Amino acid sequence: AQSVTQLGSHVSVSEGALVLLRCNYSSSVPPYLFWYVQYPNQGLQLLLKYTTGATLVKGINGFEAEFKKSETSFHLTKPSAHMSDAAEYFCAVSNQGGKLIFGQGTELSVKP
Amino acid sequence: GAGVSQSPSNKVTEKGKDVELRCDPISGHTALYWYRQSLGQGLEFLIYFQGNSAPDKSGLPSDRFSAERTGGSVSTLTIQRTQQEDSAVYLCASSLLANSYNEQFFGPGTRLTVL
Numbered sequence: 736a737q738s739v740t741q742l743g744s745h746v747s748v749s750e751g752a753l754v755l756l757r758c759n760y761s762s763s764v765p766p767y768l769f770w771y772v773q774y775p776n777q778g779l780q781l782l783l784k785y786t787t788g789a790t791l792v793k794g795i796n797g798f799e800a801e802f803k804k805s806e807t808s809f810h811l812t813k814p815s816a817h818m819s820d821a822a823e824y825f826c827a828v829s830n831q832g833g834k835l836i837f838g839q840g841t842e843l844s845v846k847p
Numbered sequence: 848g849a850g851v852s853q854s855p856s857n858k859v860t861e862k863g864k865d866v867e868l869r870c871d872p873i874s875g876h877t878a879l880y881w882y883r884q885s886l887g888q889g890l891e892f893l894i895y896f897q898g899n900s901a902p903d904k905s906g907l908p909s910d911r912f913s914a915e916r917t918g919g920s921v922s923t924l925t926i927q928r929t930q931q932e933d934s935a936v937y938l939c940a941s942s943l944l945a946n947s948y949n950e951q952f953f954g955p956g957t958r959l960t961v962l
Contacts, residue, residue, distance in 0.1 A: 767947045778851070778938060778953035786948040825890060829947040832903055833878060837890035 737762045737828050741838035749846045754813040756841045758800075758826030761807065767829040768809045770800055773840075774822045782824075785809060796820070821845045849873065851954035853939050859960045860929055868924040868957045872941030879922050880942075880951060881914060885935035893937075896922065897945035929961045 742757040767786050771779040783794025790802040800811045823842045827835040852871045872879050881893040892906040896916040916922040936958050940951040
């Protein structure tokens with residue numbers, strides 16, 4: 736069975752600091768991995784995804800993630816946090832038919 | 848263009864009542880998914896539809912939950928005899944095809960409160 740674990744339910748960074756949100760997955764088949772962001776009272780928006788090919792994936796709003804098979808990880812990073820990045824972030828792995836299995840989410844706070 | 852829309856945005860109901868939640872997917876998207884987001888369980892898959900194929904109901908938590916998709920477009924999620932543990936945000940998503948790598952576009956959700 737596939738599963739996703741996000742380390743840290745809350746992460747707080749200062750504006751301009753590095754953002755690192757951790758995600759580890761478990762999958763018996765090559766995974767398709769996603770990061771979604773959810774702003775308050777809104778639906779989820781895709782930040783980036785890994786399917787095949789290049790392991791460093793660039794997404795919207797300056798975010799990127801690196802697929803590391805040996806570590807079963809897909810951590811999300813951004814070099815410099817902005818106040819507008821404050822939101823909840825979900826890592827997910829895709830199952831048969833496109834069913835998404837989500838991690839528990841990480842709430843990112845950005846301090847001025 | 849128009850995104851995924853859901854109605855109502857909020858629904859308050861009494862325990863034991865039936866509720867219907869509606870989802871309008873993006874035009875041309877053949878796959879439609881329902882998820883539930885709750886404090887205790889996080890984001891959970893419920894059911895998905897792909898074209899005219901039989902839906903995958905493997906995530907429905909009980910037989911009180913059902914869904915249909917009429918004409919390959921609009922979908923309705925029905926919860927019968929609601930319980931307090933059904934309180935959650937119900938999210939709908941659509942994608943071009945139901946496969947592992949297509950992006951899913953999410954609606955804003957319906958917040959259900961069962962008193």
